[in-house]
Amino acid sequence: MSSRSTSTRSRRSRLRSARSHLPRSRPSVWIAIAVTLWLTEGITGLNIGFVTLLVGLGMAMPVIGGVLTPKSWSDVPVNTLVFLTAAMAIGTVGAETGMNTWIANVVLPANVPSNIFVLALLIAAITVVIHMFMGSVMAVLGICIPAFITFTAGTSISPLAISMMVFSAINIHYILPFHNLAILVGSGEENAGYSSKEAIRMGVPLTAVVFLVVLVEAAWFSAMGLM
Numbered sequence: 001m002s003s004r005s006t007s008t009r010s011r012r013s014r015l016r017s018a019r020s021h022l023p024r025s026r027p028s029v030w031i032a033i034a035v036t037l038w039l040t041e042g043i044t045g046l047n048i049g050f051v052t053l054l055v056g057l058g059m060a061m062p063v064i065g066g067v068l069t070p071k072s073w074s075d076v077p078v079n080t081l082v083f084l085t086a087a088m089a090i091g092t093v094g095a096e097t098g099m100n101t102w103i104a105n106v107v108l109p110a111n112v113p114s115n116i117f118v119l120a121l122l123i124a125a126i127t128v129v130i131h132m133f134m135g136s137v138m139a140v141l142g143i144c145i146p147a148f149i150t151f152t153a154g155t156s157i158s159p160l161a162i163s164m165m166v167f168s169a170i171n172i173h174y175i176l177p178f179h180n181l182a183i184l185v186g187s188g189e190e191n192a193g194y195s196s197k198e199a200i201r202m203g204v205p206l207t208a209v210v211f212l213v214v215l216v217e218a219a220w221f222s223a224m225g226l227m
Contacts, residue, residue: 083184094139123166124214127140127173130143137170145166
């Protein structure tokens, strides 16, 4: 038992020594590989999710990696990853079950407003309300963009203008941390240190900015001939 424990301590000592002598450029090399594969997804056909997973595993390998340690994996917020997986699936589930179409038919008015600024405010208001309940950016995009494009199909309004206004409204808006990925990742004592209380304090006044931004976008798209 004594010789076995001595051997184990010796192996651990060698691993620590090898890790301490890792080239400082090694993490940069792995990041460069990941970014390159992300940018060439259309050429390689490799999904960015699998690329990220494989690069993470590569950085944990003992010879070619050595960047990530067991403690690094324990620091991964698994609950956040599970939430994001479920949230991103909401849009697909809604499309398959008809929920997206039902929401669009119930929420949207019968006629398109003739004033582009009224239309912009309508897009922002409905998008914010749906985002408040669904939380997921991808899910709300999957509901609102097709709905508003169909809603304005008989007009001269470009789908690009509609999509950009919906995206801007969702991306800016948040009240609770789960409404925005960047806010969610930083929430909690173990991360950036702020709680839902601080997020609400910032998110409520920021909601007014959402409506201001879509009004500016409406004016810009109108000047560009897209609305």
